[in-house]
Amino acid sequence: MRVAIFTESFLPSVNGVTHSVMRVLEYLRDEGHQAMVIAPASQGREPDEYAGFPVVPVAAVGLPGYQDVRVSGTTQLRLERLLEDFHPDVLHLAAPIALGHRAALAANWLNIPIVAIYQTDVPSYAGRYGFSGAETFLWWRVRQIHSIATMTLAPSTYARTQLVQHHIPRVGLWARGVDSQRFDPAKRDEEWRRTIAPNGERIIGCVGRLAPEKQIGDLQALADLPDTRLVVVGEGPLRKELRSTLPNAHFTGQLTGEDLPRVMASMDVFVHPGELETFGQSIQEAMASGLPVIAPAKGGPIDLVNSSRTGWLYAPGDLASMRHHVRDLVGDDRKRAAFSREARLSVKDRTWRSLCDELLMHYEEAIVDARSRANA
Template sequence: MRIAIVTESFPPDVNGVANSVVRAAEHLVARGHEPLVVAPAPAGGRRRRADHHAYPVVRIPSVPLPRYQGFRLGVPRVGLTGALLGHRPDVVHLASPFVLGAAGASAAARHGLPTVAVYQTDVAAYARAYRVGWGEAAAWRRIREIHNSAQRTLAPSTRAAADLITHGVRRIWLWRRGVDAVRFHPARRSVRLRATLAPDGELLVGYVGRLAPEKRVELLAPITALPGVRVVVVGDGPVRRQLERALPAARFLGVRHDDALAELYASLDVFVHTGPHETFGQTLQEAAASGVPVVAPASGGPVDLVESGVTGLLVPPDDGAALAAAVAELAADPARRARYGAAARVAVARRSWDAVGDELIGHYEAVLAGTPAGRLPA
């Protein structure tokens, strides 16, 4: 098959959408298919480093997203339709469509190309958090219009699917994300790194993710006050400086990739996620694969990823005190931490990117065959 992937984000961006698109495109190449990626152009000199891939990448002119430092919106007036038609795709894959993806959906409809839309970003929640011009209700209207124009929408979690259904989106299937359980492995735990980050043998608690308002990273503050606990924050984003002031006891490590990130995960004692608006939560899977128990809000994607009392603990969203209480529980019980971490590893170890990629190909094939979505699979 020839597949055109129109995405709102792509490397050098570091986020779940960009990572999922790279994984999908790589898997398509490995299975003998021919993907094309159409993505916003990054700022300045980052473009050259971004496009060394085993498949063509077409960059569309972009502009900065107001109020969201580091993210750019593709301006689809130039090049999009030509790129799609030039590739002659069998299927158009819309990755987290909103601006560039909406234009991709329109172009596909005009030229009779079937589309699969992947819902991955809670744009409506972001509109509320950033108070951007279109507003939450308008964001949902746009999401509904885009996704209902597609032959199939893929949702990453049951909570995300429920939100889509509530707001009138039809033809929804679940398509979760994979994890590299070879890279993210308990064996990467590093005595050296732990000695650097927790030199007095403290319980090492970590957050990994974008440092942006909707992630609610400031909720880590009560955890930093726990005795015998050290908190590390991995990632970057528009509110890093504010967070460094708000969390003076935490250590900010910046962005880590690949083996360095895997070593960091495995060296933690507890992983904490703070954001209440995740449609999935890839960092939770990576921590779980590393054998680390997870504490997260009982909201969005984490509800599918954390079995509370088995692989970690779920707490009420937007509640820093509850996060701290859960960490304190685990700090007091090393055997429980070990049990949760081992169970977390078992729960995600079979969710390989190869298996998830084959599921995606199955969705493409079903759309081409005209198979109706029917009811949302369990």
């Protein structure tokens, strides 16, 4: 099969969209398929290829104050020519909004089946960034893109319901895998723990972009919990502000390679305060690392966290409840160990291979559906 992947984000930017695209490309390579990636240019820092497949950069500009977020303004004609040269069997749109919109129009013009992967709640993000007036337009754009698609795949039941409520047709489910060999409790680093928590404090961890939509500032509710140390992993535009808000927290910056699973396995409890997660990949990685998770009962965490078994869900905005659940777990070694075991077991078999097998079936279904419509 020949798959053209259009993604709104790719290397060197590291985030959930990039991560998912990388895993899909590795799967396609291992299974003998052909692929190409079209992504916004990143000032010459993007790779020429990934997993043996070409990466084609297209013209893009960075958002003011957040240059890592690239928005492509390339033309539909340019994308049509790329598709005509590659002759894909199916188009994969990763978190489409700008580049994905023109890619959908180009593929529709060329009668190429489209599988659109909904991953980022862009309209709600706009509200977090102070552009609430743009939400109506952005939902119109999301509806326009996904209505063109042969099928849309949402990452969670919450996201699927959200899309259906916005009158988007043909919405299915496709979750995400997790590498439980990479993320493993056995990687716990006691020396690192002694450095961060020299008096044996329990380590409360959070991993995420230091940006408004992740609500890292909510962790201030945990700042004065006795015998604990807060560790924040990530980079982003709010780094300086959050260092001021959480002066006693340890900020690691962005971690990659083996550093990330080593640090995650060395935490005791994982807190994910963001309320706009369509899925929550870092939650899965934390659970694979043997961490109980505390997160808001909104979005992707609802499908991932089994309250009173693998962690706790709290009502969005109820930071007193978040604090109560964290205090409960850091203060009870036996309960925390039981939650830790269950968290690991709940995701251990949720492999990227099995999820990509499922994605391949969705590709095949989209191809059949597109042919049926053409012959109708």
